[in-house]
Amino acid sequence: MIVWQDRIFETLKAxxxxxxxxxxxxxxxRLIERVExxxxxxxxxxxxxxxxxxxxxxxxxxxxxxxxxxxxSGVGNCVNMFSLVSNCRFPFLTLVTMRGEWAEFxxxxxxxxxxxxxxxxxxxxxxxxxxxxxxxxxxxxxxxDLAFESNQAVAVLLSQQxxxxxxxxxxx
Amino acid sequence: MVAxxxxxxxxxxxxxxSAMLLSACPDALVIAGLGxxxxxLFAAGDRNANFYLWGAMGGAAAMGLxxxxxxxxxxxxxxxxxxxxxxxxxxxxxxAVQRPLxxxxxxxDNGRYAETGMQLxxxxxxxxxxxVAAACGFAWTMELAEMDVIxxxxxxxxxxxxxxxxxxxVRAEExxxxxxxRDGVWLKNRFRSALGFPPx
Numbered sequence: 253m254i255v256w257q258d259r260i261f262e263t264l265k266a267x268x269x270x271x272x273x274x275x276x277x278x279x280x281x282r283l284i285e286r287v288e289x290x291x292x293x294x295x296x297x298x299x300x301x302x303x304x305x306x307x308x309x310x311x312x313x314x315x316x317x318x319x320x321x322x323x324x325s326g327v328g329n330c331v332n333m334f335s336l337v338s339n340c341r342f343p344f345l346t347l348v349t350m351r352g353e354w355a356e357f358x359x360x361x362x363x364x365x366x367x368x369x370x371x372x373x374x375x376x377x378x379x380x381x382x383x384x385x386x387x388x389x390x391x392x393x394x395x396x397d398l399a400f401e402s403n404q405a406v407a408v409l410l411s412q413q414x415x416x417x418x419x420x421x422x423x424x
Numbered sequence: 425m426v427a428x429x430x431x432x433x434x435x436x437x438x439x440x441x442s443a444m445l446l447s448a449c450p451d452a453l454v455i456a457g458l459g460x461x462x463x464x465l466f467a468a469g470d471r472n473a474n475f476y477l478w479g480a481m482g483g484a485a486a487m488g489l490x491x492x493x494x495x496x497x498x499x500x501x502x503x504x505x506x507x508x509x510x511x512x513x514x515x516x517x518x519x520a521v522q523r524p525l526x527x528x529x530x531x532x533d534n535g536r537y538a539e540t541g542m543q544l545x546x547x548x549x550x551x552x553x554x555x556v557a558a559a560c561g562f563a564w565t566m567e568l569a570e571m572d573v574i575x576x577x578x579x580x581x582x583x584x585x586x587x588x589x590x591x592x593x594v595r596a597e598e599x600x601x602x603x604x605x606r607d608g609v610w611l612k613n614r615f616r617s618a619l620g621f622p623p624x
Contacts, residue, residue, distance in 0.1 A: 270494075302483065303483075306512075310488060311490035313475060313490075313491050313494070333483055340608030340612045343624075
C-alpha cells in the first residue's frame with residue numbers, strides 16, 4: 253500500500269498540484285503524510301467533503317491546482333456542490349478510496365459504496381477505477397491530465413481490493 | 425418572540441454597507457455567496473475580480489479559502505449571507521486551521537432566508553457566527569451595526585491583518601434584485617484573466 257501511495261504522491265507533485273484537501277481515510281494515510289512533509293504542497297483537513305469541492309474551485313480561480321482525497325462515503329456529501337464544478341466547467345480531481353465493496357465488514361458502508369460510481373456519473377464526473385497496484389500511477393496521471401488539460405471533472409476510485417482488509421479486532 | 429431574535433427594522437441598509445465596504449478594499453478578490461450577497465456585490469459595481477455564486481450553497485467560504493491560499497499576496501473577501509454561512513459552518517473550522525492572513529468572511533446578517541420568503545434563520549434565534557468563528561480560532565472577529573465602522577473593516581480587509589469574520593447587521597427588508605451574470609464559465613474565465621491566468 254505504501255508503494256502505490258508514494259506513486260500517487262509523486263504523480264500529484266509532478267502534476268503541480270499544490271493544495272491537497274482531505275477528509276482522512278486509512279487508504280489515504282500514507283499519501284496525506286507525504287503531503288504534510290512536502291514544502292510545495294499544503295494538506296488541508298476538511299470537516300466535510302463538500303468543502304473540498306468548493307475549495308478546489310477557489311484554488312483554480314487563483315491559479316493553483318488542487319485535489320480532493322476522500323472515502324466513498326464522502327462522495328454522497330458532495331452532490332449539490334458538484335453543480336459548481338459543472339456549471340463553471342472547473343477542472344476537478346478527486347481520489348476516492350472505496351469502502352462497502354470487497355470483503356467489507358461494516359454494512360453501513362455498503363449503500364454509499366454501491367452508489368459511488370453512479371452518483372459521480374450522475375453529476376457529470378468521469379470515473380476511472382483502479383484494482384491493481386501496478387495501474388495506480390498511470391491512472392492517476394491520466395486523471396490529472398484529463399482534469400487540468402481538458403477542464404474535466406474526474407474521479408479515480410481506488411478499489412477496496414487494492415487497499416486491503418481492515419483489521420477490526422486484534423488477531424483478525 | 426424568541427430570545428436573541430432580530431427585529432425587522434434593526435440594522436444597516438445592505439446595499440449602502442456593501443458599497444462602502446467594497447470601496448474601502450479595492451484590491452480584494454471577492455467571492456459572493458448565493459442570493460442577496462451576490463446581488464449586493466453586483467450592485468456595488470461589477471468587477472472582473474468578482475465571482476458570483478448562484479448555487480453551491482454553503483460553499484462560498486471554502487471557495488474563498490482555496491483562493492486565498494492560491495493568492496497569498498491579495499486580500500480575499502467572502503461576502504455572504506447568514507443562511508449561506510450557516511450551511512458552511514464547518515468551513516470556518518477548516519479556515520481557522522489554515523489561518524490564511526489574507527482571508528476575511530463578511531456576513532451580511534439579516535437573520536432571514538430572504539430569497540425564500542424571509543423565514544427566520546438561526547442567527548435570529550440565538551446563534552452568533554462571530555462567536556463560532558472566534559471559537560474556531562479566527563484571528564479576529566467584528567460585529568458591526570453602524571456605517572462609520574464599515575470603512576474600518578474595509579481597510580482591515582485591504583491590509584490583510586489575519587483571517588477574520590465580520591458580521592454586519594443589516595435590515596430584513598426586500599431589496600430589488602440586481603442580477604449579475606449567471607454564466608459560470610464566463611465568470612470563472614473573467615476572474616482568472618484578471619489575475620493574468622488563461623482560461624485553461
